[in-house]
Amino acid sequence: MSKSDAILVRPPQDITVTDYDFVESLGLGYLVTEARSAGFRVEYIDALIGGIAKQELAEEILRSNPPLVGFSVMEPWYSAVAEICRTLKREGYEGHIVLGNQYATFLADEVLTDIPIDCIVSYEADESFIDLLNCVTLKSDWRNVQNLAFLATGRVVKNPLKPLIKDLDKLPIPSHEWFEKARDRYPSISVAGSRGCYAKCRFCTIPGFYGPQKGPGWRGRSPESIVDEIESVTREHQTFNVTFVDENFFGPGTKGKERVKAICREILTRGLDITFSIDCRPDDVSYEIFKLLKKAGLRTVFMGVETVSDRELEYYGKSTSRVVNEKAVSILNEIDIDVLCGFIPFGPISTLDDIEANLDFAFNLDNLDIFELFRRLENRPGMALYSRSSPCGRNTDTELLYDFLQENFRKYISGGALIRTLDGVSDNGYNTRIADIKNEFKAGIFRSFREAIGIIREKNDLTPFGMIVRERSENIYEKIKGLYTEVEESRS
Numbered sequence: 001m002s003k004s005d006a007i008l009v010r011p012p013q014d015i016t017v018t019d020y021d022f023v024e025s026l027g028l029g030y031l032v033t034e035a036r037s038a039g040f041r042v043e044y045i046d047a048l049i050g051g052i053a054k055q056e057l058a059e060e061i062l063r064s065n066p067p068l069v070g071f072s073v074m075e076p077w078y079s080a081v082a083e084i085c086r087t088l089k090r091e092g093y094e095g096h097i098v099l100g101n102q103y104a105t106f107l108a109d110e111v112l113t114d115i116p117i118d119c120i121v122s123y124e125a126d127e128s129f130i131d132l133l134n135c136v137t138l139k140s141d142w143r144n145v146q147n148l149a150f151l152a153t154g155r156v157v158k159n160p161l162k163p164l165i166k167d168l169d170k171l172p173i174p175s176h177e178w179f180e181k182a183r184d185r186y187p188s189i190s191v192a193g194s195r196g197c198y199a200k201c202r203f204c205t206i207p208g209f210y211g212p213q214k215g216p217g218w219r220g221r222s223p224e225s226i227v228d229e230i231e232s233v234t235r236e237h238q239t240f241n242v243t244f245v246d247e248n249f250f251g252p253g254t255k256g257k258e259r260v261k262a263i264c265r266e267i268l269t270r271g272l273d274i275t276f277s278i279d280c281r282p283d284d285v286s287y288e289i290f291k292l293l294k295k296a297g298l299r300t301v302f303m304g305v306e307t308v309s310d311r312e313l314e315y316y317g318k319s320t321s322r323v324v325n326e327k328a329v330s331i332l333n334e335i336d337i338d339v340l341c342g343f344i345p346f347g348p349i350s351t352l353d354d355i356e357a358n359l360d361f362a363f364n365l366d367n368l369d370i371f372e373l374f375r376r377l378e379n380r381p382g383m384a385l386y387s388r389s390s391p392c393g394r395n396t397d398t399e400l401l402y403d404f405l406q407e408n409f410r411k412y413i414s415g416g417a418l419i420r421t422l423d424g425v426s427d428n429g430y431n432t433r434i435a436d437i438k439n440e441f442k443a444g445i446f447r448s449f450r451e452a453i454g455i456i457r458e459k460n461d462l463t464p465f466g467m468i469v470r471e472r473s474e475n476i477y478e479k480i481k482g483l484y485t486e487v488e489e490s491r492s
């Protein structure tokens, strides 16, 4: 008999691992604690943090042979998960294989027909996962469990969805058993004070993930419950750093702001000596509230600026503006809170003017994750702007064209200079202080970027990304390719 009822796994990652990947998997942490509280014996393996390779992981699962094994699947983990599932089945594992998380949820049809698994628990999975575990361990029929997607006689079946969890205060404290191993590379403990978001940005997967289940877009825990958890986990793990993984730390309207103030007051009244980071929207930034947040320990804010082009902001459904973005950055600078801005510098309707305006804005920031400048709008399943479903692990033609452009931008315009600049400056580029590298960076990337923009503009005043994505025309593709080749040749 197996010593556990289930093994829950965060898989290893086939692509390069950075310090930021050492953030614990709070989703799995919740499922592990919830299942244990329901009386199940659950083993939790974070193969990425634990440095456990695919083969070793598969062997461990086969040795333990639990009735159920579950994998969390975000996009970069899929290839490893696929390989492990195939190995497990090939080696005769007869238990139940279940997947969850965003990638598995949004690409359920493709995933179920691509790899040998039993089911996917889609969307918010806490309650349905326990229902499934119950059925599997009791050997009863699991096919009626809500939120499940599975194959039946070659067809994908998607069961009705449970409503969203009403009261997040009732959830237990998630397991942090991998924190000790991760802390050398990511020394901050994760806390979720809310789930979802009240906004509906068309490039974001959060509205698509929490939207289909009945309930409000954004759900917050009470200040008391959050601060209780902070007190408990920071004491237990001897750390003073907390990362709020909340997609949006603020709830909607005045109530949302009052709740944030109440969290701050609770931290201050209890005299907790902590520092923390949050994610928020630019239009939630006000002097008064961020002054209080700083007093309570806020040090870093990740803020989705996206672009300073009002036209693009409207297209993205962000409901902010250039003025709002600039004001938010200026308030945070004044209060001396580190702000990391999220950008979508290249998108389907970006013009060269937009790209230049974003670069100018970015270079005036004190703190910049420079990789933000090399992002493009990704065609990610689950977002409203997702154009069409792509087969698992493969790009669609559109994406390939888009990637080709990005590759060229990286290679011809910025990549070389970026890598030279980063060499010896930072391990992975995250949180690199632009001040340290400003001169070299500007001289390298910025100049060549401007040169390239100049050449493109001189030849033809086009919007390359927009054209490619909207029109998908082979001619335009060739035209842009030619322009980039010229850029390359003019520099060699």
Ligand code: B12
Binding pocket: 008, 010, 013, 020, 021, 022, 023, 024, 025, 026, 027, 028, 030, 031, 070, 071, 072, 073, 074, 075, 076, 077, 098, 099, 100, 101, 102, 103, 121, 123, 124, 125, 126, 129, 192, 196, 204, 205, 206, 245, 246, 247, 380, 381, 382
């Ligand atoms: C922390 C975090 C990370 C961490 C990793 C988290 C982890 N170890 O699981 C790191 C830093 C590695 C990360 C990376 C990236 N992330 Co991230 N990340 C987040 C963040 C802020 C919090 C995740 C979290 O803890 N949520 C709270 C928990 C409770 O929810 P959950 O994880 O969704 O888990 C629930 C369900 O999904 C499900 N579930 C999860 N796993 C499993 C497994 C099984 C078996 C089952 C049944 C169910 C299940 O049950 C849980 C409880 O309901 C989210 C935003 C958010 N708030 O969700 C973005 C988010 C998930 N990330 C996002 C993105 C885009 C990325 C990157 C691609 C960014 C980039 N461009 O590089 C990379 C991916 C690279 C990588 N290595 O994975 C997107 C969406 C990704 C997607 N569609 O897959 C999000 C939504 C942010 C956003 N708005 O764009 N991320």
Ligand code: SF4
Binding pocket: 197, 198, 199, 200, 201, 204, 205, 206, 207, 247, 248, 281, 304
């Ligand atoms: S990008 Fe941010 S503000 Fe917009 S929907 Fe996603 S989480 Fe909400």
